[in-house]
Amino acid sequence: MTGPAQRGTGEPVGEPVGGTGTDLTAEGGHGAVPTAGVxxxxxxxxxxxxxxxxxxxxxxxxxRGLSHQHVGSLHAPDAVMALRNARDVYTRRGEGVSIWVxxxxxxxxxxxxxxxPFFDPALDKAYRHPTFYDVPEGVSHL
Amino acid sequence: MTTTPTNTASANPASSTTGHPALAQYVTxxxxxxxxxSHRLAExxxxxPQLEEDLALANISLDLLGQxxxxxxxxxxxxxxxxxxxxxxxxxxxxxFRNLQLVEIPNGDFAVTxxxxxxxxxxxxxxxxxxxxxxxxxLAALAAKAIKEVDYHRDHATxxxxxxxxxxxxxxxxxxxxxEATWPYVEELFDPTDxxxxxxxxxxxxxxxxxxxxxxxxxxxxxxxxxxxxxxQPNRRSRGGRRGLHxxxxxxxxxxxxxxxxxxxxxxx
Numbered sequence: 001m002t003g004p005a006q007r008g009t010g011e012p013v014g015e016p017v018g019g020t021g022t023d024l025t026a027e028g029g030h031g032a033v034p035t036a037g038v039x040x041x042x043x044x045x046x047x048x049x050x051x052x053x054x055x056x057x058x059x060x061x062x063x064r065g066l067s068h069q070h071v072g073s074l075h076a077p078d079a080v081m082a083l084r085n086a087r088d089v090y091t092r093r094g095e096g097v098s099i100w101v102x103x104x105x106x107x108x109x110x111x112x113x114x115x116x117p118f119f120d121p122a123l124d125k126a127y128r129h130p131t132f133y134d135v136p137e138g139v140s141h142l
Numbered sequence: 143m144t145t146t147p148t149n150t151a152s153a154n155p156a157s158s159t160t161g162h163p164a165l166a167q168y169v170t171x172x173x174x175x176x177x178x179x180s181h182r183l184a185e186x187x188x189x190x191p192q193l194e195e196d197l198a199l200a201n202i203s204l205d206l207l208g209q210x211x212x213x214x215x216x217x218x219x220x221x222x223x224x225x226x227x228x229x230x231x232x233x234x235x236x237x238x239f240r241n242l243q244l245v246e247i248p249n250g251d252f253a254v255t256x257x258x259x260x261x262x263x264x265x266x267x268x269x270x271x272x273x274x275x276x277x278x279x280x281l282a283a284l285a286a287k288a289i290k291e292v293d294y295h296r297d298h299a300t301x302x303x304x305x306x307x308x309x310x311x312x313x314x315x316x317x318x319x320x321x322e323a324t325w326p327y328v329e330e331l332f333d334p335t336d337x338x339x340x341x342x343x344x345x346x347x348x349x350x351x352x353x354x355x356x357x358x359x360x361x362x363x364x365x366x367x368x369x370x371x372x373x374x375q376p377n378r379r380s381r382g383g384r385r386g387l388h389x390x391x392x393x394x395x396x397x398x399x400x401x402x403x404x405x406x407x408x409x410x411x
Binding site for chain 1: 192193194195197201297298301305
């Protein structure tokens with residue numbers, strides 16, 4: 001397939017971004033992945049590889065009243081096709097009533113290097129958990 | 143299904159208790175369209191340009207297989223000879239298949255498959271819309287379910303036609319070749335000649351395909367314009383699928399589709 005990847009605003013956002021700092025994207029739903037300086041196999045002229053299609057993160061709302069949950073990612077040439085691909089890949093068994101797709105590059109992710117200052121201070125503060133009072137029966141999704 | 147075929151048949155003035163060959167023939171034609179196209183699309187599995195497209199084509203194939211099962215089961219029942227959907231799908235020969243020739247042509251490249259999908263899904267959308275008001279309750283109920291599926295198939299083909307047609311130089315050229323290759327099979331879709339007897343025997347039940355032409359064109363033509371594709375003007379046309387005349391490709395396809403069932407009759411898993 002060579003055609004569709006070059007259409008419209010299809011900037012190859014799946015490709016590594018240049019720059020001097022550490023660029024991170026939520027690659028493949030696996031959390032932060034550095035993309036700067038990652039070697040890319042050479043691409044023959046006129047041939048678009050799988051990486052030529054941008055990556056999209058997919059969020060699905062299972063039913064009314066729930067929030068959209070991240071379910072995975074996929075490749076698609078543009079937003080319209082990403083929604084359709086998400087429908088075909090992630091809602092084949094009636095999993096959802098609403099789909100969001102987001103360009104993976106639009107997600108700003110925490111870096112593994114920042115893990116300690118970001119997350120560790122919360123671990124020993126039990127008083128932040130709502131465990132010191134009773135939740136009334138019948139309250140769901142709290 | 144909201145009614146049993148027996149009830150439907152007795153509610154239909156043209157039917158008799160010993161079977162209804164005209165209705166069976168008509169429904170078999172529609173079922174064969176869905177079955178043969180379903181098999182062709184299934185041939186894409188593991189071969190599509192992208193994993194995502196693999197699933198999309200497989201989903202469409204499964205939708206069509208579901209339609210084929212309902213239609214062929216119903217055809218077997220109204221025929222009244224005790225044939226099941228499997229008997230009709232796996233134990234008929236090429237000349238007994240009544241599908242339009244369009245659905246049996248090989249997949250070609252992805253553009254050919256998309257061109258075929260655009261033609262047939264736009265056609266099935268209009269056909270099922272018309273069948274919603276069929277006097278046959280089974281056909282009307284099937285149409286109500288199938289129309290939502292076909293609506294999505296049509297959208298899928300449309301999106302790809304736009305992207306391939308209005309894409310790169312190469313995708314445009316290949317889409318043009320694909321349209322030229324598939325358009326000779328369009329005229330047959332709307333030709334009532336081969337089912338004239340069924341249409342005469344089933345007033346208010348069967349749909350005269352020539353009445354679908356206008357709405358089909360009203361959908362397809364703007365898609366081609368937006369895709370920057372000129373509409374092909376073929377100088378030949380196919381005919382005869384509905385009376386069992388087929389291209390050389392159907393026999394090979396059926397051999398593959400039927401071999402398991404014929405080698406191991408009644409096999410299940």
